[in-house]
Amino acid sequence: MIEFRVNGESRTVEADPDTPLLYVLRNDLGLLGARFGCGLGLCGACFVHVDGHPVPSCDTPIWSIEGRAVTTVEGLTPHPVQQALLDEQAAQCGYCVTGIVMTAAALLAREPHPTAPAVAAALDRHLCRCGAQQRMVRAVVKAGEGDD
Numbered sequence: 145m146i147e148f149r150v151n152g153e154s155r156t157v158e159a160d161p162d163t164p165l166l167y168v169l170r171n172d173l174g175l176l177g178a179r180f181g182c183g184l185g186l187c188g189a190c191f192v193h194v195d196g197h198p199v200p201s202c203d204t205p206i207w208s209i210e211g212r213a214v215t216t217v218e219g220l221t222p223h224p225v226q227q228a229l230l231d232e233q234a235a236q237c238g239y240c241v242t243g244i245v246m247t248a249a250a251l252l253a254r255e256p257h258p259t260a261p262a263v264a265a266a267l268d269r270h271l272c273r274c275g276a277q278q279r280m281v282r283a284v285v286k287a288g289e290g291d292d
Contacts, residue, residue, distance in 0.1 A: 148212050150173060194214055247269070
């Protein structure tokens with residue numbers, strides 16, 4: 145049995161300790177926001193927050209989150225970066241977007257007004273096959289500007 149918090153709720157799951165967090169979130173807890181992309185932690189589609197830090201849930205074993213706090217995109221909603229992505233029409237197919245939202249939200253939490261280069265560097269681990277990266281960078285910068 146592994147105990148941890150997900151989106152503010154205490155949860156206990158029975159799973160092999162080496163089961164990827166992504167599988168537990170999707171299959172056991174019904175949280176479908178994090179997506180399976182590469183399965184190697186390289187594409188960014190599966191990112192969630194663990195204790196406030198973005199991590200690839202596809203290669204994070206469930207044993208490593210015992211007693212920790214996990215936030216998925218479902219627990220983040222609503223967030224200014226989500227509205228900014230909509231306003232800037234930054235998402236195309238949307239497959240990568242939930243992971244990008246999670247990384248962008250963590251960036252804005254530690255750096256409320258990031259520059260475009262800082263956003264681009266933070267999102268560097270995320271693969272967007274549609275080529276919408278520049279629109280996403282603009283959207284995250286906009287989210288950091290607030291209501292200006």
